[in-house]
Every structure is written in C-alpha cells, then in structure tokens.
Amino acid sequence: IGLHYTLLKKPVTDPEGVYIAFPFQLEDGKIYCDVPGGVMEAGVDQIPGSSNDWNTVQNFVSVRNDKKQIIFGSHEAPLMQFGGINTGRYIAGAKPESTHIYSWPMNNYWGTNFNADQQGSFTWTYYLTTFGNNQLKQATKTGWENRIPLLSRVLPAGKKEGALSSGSVLDFSTDDLLLVSVKPVENGSAIIFQFREINSNGTDLTISRTGNDDFLPLQLVDVTGTTLASPVSTLSFKPLETKFVRVNLE
Numbered sequence: 001i002g003l004h005y006t007l008l009k010k011p012v013t014d015p016e017g018v019y020i021a022f023p024f025q026l027e028d029g030k031i032y033c034d035v036p037g038g039v040m041e042a043g044v045d046q047i048p049g050s051s052n053d054w055n056t057v058q059n060f061v062s063v064r065n066d067k068k069q070i071i072f073g074s075h076e077a078p079l080m081q082f083g084g085i086n087t088g089r090y091i092a093g094a095k096p097e098s099t100h101i102y103s104w105p106m107n108n109y110w111g112t113n114f115n116a117d118q119q120g121s122f123t124w125t126y127y128l129t130t131f132g133n134n135q136l137k138q139a140t141k142t143g144w145e146n147r148i149p150l151l152s153r154v155l156p157a158g159k160k161e162g163a164l165s166s167g168s169v170l171d172f173s174t175d176d177l178l179l180v181s182v183k184p185v186e187n188g189s190a191i192i193f194q195f196r197e198i199n200s201n202g203t204d205l206t207i208s209r210t211g212n213d214d215f216l217p218l219q220l221v222d223v224t225g226t227t228l229a230s231p232v233s234t235l236s237f238k239p240l241e242t243k244f245v246r247v248n249l250e
Contacts, residue, residue: 003126011119019109029099043095053086060143076124077105197237205226
C-alpha cells in the first residue's frame with residue numbers, strides 16, 4: 001500500500017508538531033528499526049544514552065512477532081516515534097509501550113537559528129506491507145527495494161531487429177546477503193562488492209560466471225580497496241557482518 005500526504009502549512013510560530021499515527025496492533029509484537037549498517041530492536045539494541053524518544057529510520061521499520069510482520073517506511077519523513085508520542089519523555093532505557101508508530105514529518109519545537117514558522121506546500125509518502133513470516137531478510141530486502149527506484153532507460157524508435165532480453169553475468173550462491181554497493185576498480189578488470197549478511201544466521205558466498213561452474217576468486221579488501229587477505233573460492237560471513245570483496249574478472 002502506498003500512502004501520499006500533502007499539507008498546506010500556515011505560518012504559525014507557536015510550538016506545534018505534525019504526527020501521523022499508524023496504530024499497528026500485533027500480539028506480542030516488537031519494533032525493529034533499520035539503521036545505517038544493520039537493524040536494531042527499538043529501545044533494546046540501542047547505544048546506551050542514545051535517543052529513544054524518537055528515531056531516524058534508514059529504510060524500514062518492522063513490527064513483528066514470531067509468526068508475521070508489518071513492514072513500513074517513508075522516503076521523505078524518516079523521523080518516527082515508537083510506541084507512543086514520546087516528545088519530552090527523556091527516560092533512559094525506555095522501551096516502546098505498544099506497537100504503534102507515529103511518523104513525525106515536521107515540528108518547530110527546536111530553539112535553533114532558523115525560522116520559527118514553517119509554511120507552504122509539503123508532500124511525503126509511505127509504503128506499507130505485511131508478510132506471513134518474521135524474517136529479517138524479508139524486511140531488509142523489502143525496505144531497500146522500496147527505497148531504491150527502478151532503473152530505466154529510453155529506447156529510441158527504430159527498426160526492431162529482435163526481442164529484448166535480460167540476464168545476469170554472475171551467479172551468487174546465497175540470497176542471505178544484501179548487495180550494498182558495486183564499484184569497478186580503476187585501471188583493472190575487477191569489481192569491489194560490499195555485502196551485508198541479513199538473515200542473522202551467517203552464510204557462505206561463492207561467485208561464478210553464469211553457465212560456468214568454476215568459482216571466481218574472492219579477495220577480502222577494506223573500504224579503500226586495500227587487500228586484507230589472499231583470494232579464496234568461498235568466503236564466510238558471520239551474522240550481520242559487512243565485508244568488501246574484490247572479484248577479478250580476467
């Protein structure tokens with residue numbers, strides 16, 4: 001389900017905030033929030049002393065129990081409050097009181113150096129879906145797929161010489177990894193992949209050319225591309241681990 005909001009905001013200087021309520025009801029449910037580099041249970045897995053009145057959602061929020069989950073997110077309004085409207089609560093170690101989520105697209109509570117009023121036309125969107133499983137892998141892929149738009153290109157009119165086709169040049173041995181980024185190596189026939197394990201169980205990765213059973217050598221590197229280990233045919237990932245992998249294509 002896609003939700004589209006438009007607000008014509010009047011110039012008001014009195015303290016006010018806009019909250020959009022999503023009163024999800026899920027028995028024995030807990031709230032999990034996607035943050036840079038991983039997923040945390042709200043109020044539980046956070047760094048001690050970090051904000052728990054509100055959170056900034058990277059790609060998705062998952063409200064889940066041991067059987068199912070609700071997956072929810074916004075491209076333009078990532079600031080959310082979990083369990084209730086918690087503004088001004090400031091209780092260390094507090095956990096969400098319910099499975100309700102309150103999106104917080106705007107407010108003028110802050111004593112900062114910009115205008116006290118907000119005015120004009122504002123638009124923002126949400127996506128919402130459910131699954132009959134509680135897999136972290138499912139939530140992560142759904143969140144990223146909804147956050148990243150489909151790539152497209154225009155084919156100019158001309159003589160049709162054959163049907164369009166698509167395919168992959170590489171085969172990956174597991175779908176428990178999220179492909180975060182791909183970067184070609186300058187002046188070389190190699191690619192650096194950034195992978196993140198997303199199923200919380202750990203997994204092994206092999207890569208081969210499509211139609212060829214021979215595994216390509218995988219070399220562990222750091223974020224700058226500096227070599228960390230000798231090439232191997234199989235690379236192991238711990239639960240939720242991130243690695244940069246260089247693959248030579250020659």
